[in-house]
Amino acid sequence: MPAPDARHPELLAYRAEFPLLDRAVYLNTCSLGARSERSRKRLESFLADWDELGARAWYRRWLGELDGLRDDFGSILGVPGDEISLAPNVSSALAVIASALDPIHRGDQPSLDRLSAAGVPAGSGPRTRVVTTALDFPTIGHQWLARAPLGVELVVVPSTDGVTVDLGAIAAAVDERTALAAIGHVFFTTGARNDAAALARICHERGALLLVDAYQATGIVPTDLSGDEIDIYVSGTLKWLFGGPGMAFLRVRPALREALVPTTTGWFSSARQFAFAVDELALAPDGRRYELGTPSVPSAAIARGGTELVREIGVERLGERTRDLGQLVIGLAEAAGLVVRAVRDAEWRGGIVPIAVADPKPVVDALAGEGIIVDFRPGIVRCSPAFYNTEDEIRLLIDRLAARVARGDRAFS
Ligand SMILES: Cc1ncc(COP(=O)(O)O)c(C=O)c1O
Structure with missing residues (x-):
C-alpha cells in the first residue's frame, strides 16, 4: 500500500x-476544491481595485487579469494563453461549440473541406451524429439532445461494468455519420481515465472531431495540448484547479478555427471589440473567437489563486x-x-x-x-x-x- x-x-x-x-x-x-488563502488575497485585490479605480480598473487591471488567467490555463496545458477561450461554465462553452458544428451536421461542403484541411478527413455528406458515453456528465448529452429538432442525433455508448467504457465500443459507434465524439477525460462518478490519444485516433480515422471534457482531469492528469490529438478541450476551475465557481474554459485546436465558426457569440469574441460596431462581426483570430460577454472578474481573481498553486506544485x-x-x-x-x-x-x-x-x-x-x-x-x-x-x-x-x-x-x- x-x-x-x-x-x-x-x-x-x-x-x-x-x-x-x-x-x-x-x-x-x-465536487468542489478547497479555497486557498491565495484566492482570498486575489479577491481582496479585485475589490480594492474596484474601490480605487472604478471603471478604470477594466483597462488598468482587469483585462490584464483575464489575459493572465488565459495564460495560466495555457501554461498548465502546454499552449499559449491566446489559444484559450474563457467561459462562465462548461455548458456555455459547449453551447458555443455546438453552434459551430451545425454546418457539419448539415453536410455543408466548404465546412467539411476546412475540417479535412485541418487533418480531420470529413469527406462529404451530412454528419448528424454526436457520440458520448453513459458515464459522461449530463450537460454533454443535453447540448446535442437540444438540437434534435435540427436533426442531430445523440449516440450514447453504454458501460458494461459501470466503471469504464470500452474503447472498442466507442470505435464501433463513431462512423461516417459522426461529427463529434464528446467524452470525459476522467469520468465524474467512477474516476476512470480515458485514453485521449486513442480516442483521437478513433475519431480522426473516421473523419470525426474529438471533444474532451477534462473537468475531472485538469490539474491532476498531465496533458499537453500542443499536439494534434485533442480537437476541443473544455474544463473549469471548480475542482482540481482549486479555483471556485464561475470560471471555465475552452481550447479549440488552432488549425480548426476556420472550420469551427460559432453562431452563438458575443462581443468578447469580436476582433475589434472596442470599436463598438453594432453592424460588424469579425471574429477574433485567436481563442477569443469562442467567448461570449463580460467574464466574471471576481471569479477570475479567485481562480488565479488556484492556478498559481497548480503551476507552483506542478x-x-x-x-x-x-x-x-x-x-x-x-x-x-x-x-x-x-x-x-x-x-x-x-x-x-x-x-x-x-x-x-x-x-x-x-x-x-x-x-x-x-x-x-x-x-x-x-x-x-x-x-x-x-x-x-x-x-x-x-x-x-x-x-x-x-x-x-x-x-x-x-x-x-
Ligand atoms: C465532468 C464534468 N463536466 C462538467 C461539469 C460542470 O459543467 P458546468 O461548468 O456547465 O456546470 C462537471 C461538474 O460540475 C463535471 O464533473
Whole structure:
C-alpha cells in the first residue's frame, strides 16, 4: 500500500493555506476544491481595485487579469494563453461549440473541406451524429439532445461494468455519420481515465472531431495540448484547479478555427471589440473567437489563486499524490470489507474513488455530522482526496465508513 505522506512530505505544508482543512476532513474535491488563502488575497485585490479605480480598473487591471488567467490555463496545458477561450461554465462553452458544428451536421461542403484541411478527413455528406458515453456528465448529452429538432442525433455508448467504457465500443459507434465524439477525460462518478490519444485516433480515422471534457482531469492528469490529438478541450476551475465557481474554459485546436465558426457569440469574441460596431462581426483570430460577454472578474481573481498553486506544485506531482491517496483509499476500504468500484491501475484513475453503498445519502450525512465530507451518487459514496489530504484523514474516513456500514445502517449494493 502506498505511503503518500512519505513520498511527498513537502506538500503537507500547503495545508496551512486552506482554512477549510482546519474545520473538516475534506474529501470532496471532485465536487468542489478547497479555497486557498491565495484566492482570498486575489479577491481582496479585485475589490480594492474596484474601490480605487472604478471603471478604470477594466483597462488598468482587469483585462490584464483575464489575459493572465488565459495564460495560466495555457501554461498548465502546454499552449499559449491566446489559444484559450474563457467561459462562465462548461455548458456555455459547449453551447458555443455546438453552434459551430451545425454546418457539419448539415453536410455543408466548404465546412467539411476546412475540417479535412485541418487533418480531420470529413469527406462529404451530412454528419448528424454526436457520440458520448453513459458515464459522461449530463450537460454533454443535453447540448446535442437540444438540437434534435435540427436533426442531430445523440449516440450514447453504454458501460458494461459501470466503471469504464470500452474503447472498442466507442470505435464501433463513431462512423461516417459522426461529427463529434464528446467524452470525459476522467469520468465524474467512477474516476476512470480515458485514453485521449486513442480516442483521437478513433475519431480522426473516421473523419470525426474529438471533444474532451477534462473537468475531472485538469490539474491532476498531465496533458499537453500542443499536439494534434485533442480537437476541443473544455474544463473549469471548480475542482482540481482549486479555483471556485464561475470560471471555465475552452481550447479549440488552432488549425480548426476556420472550420469551427460559432453562431452563438458575443462581443468578447469580436476582433475589434472596442470599436463598438453594432453592424460588424469579425471574429477574433485567436481563442477569443469562442467567448461570449463580460467574464466574471471576481471569479477570475479567485481562480488565479488556484492556478498559481497548480503551476507552483506542478500537475505531475499533484497527480502522483492524488493517485497515491486514492490507492490508499482503495487498499484500506477493501481491507475493511468495502466494495470499491474504481479502476485498480492508478495510471488509469483520476482523483475519484467510488465505494458501493446501496443507500449512500444517510451514510454521507452521518459522516458529515462527524466532520468528514464526502459525496454520493446513486449506489456509491464518492471519495476524492486531493494533494492537501493526509493518510490519517483517509484512515479516519475508512474507519468511520466501515463502521457505519457494518452497523447495518446501509447494505452494499
Ligand atoms: C465532468 C464534468 N463536466 C462538467 C461539469 C460542470 O459543467 P458546468 O461548468 O456547465 O456546470 C462537471 C461538474 O460540475 C463535471 O464533473
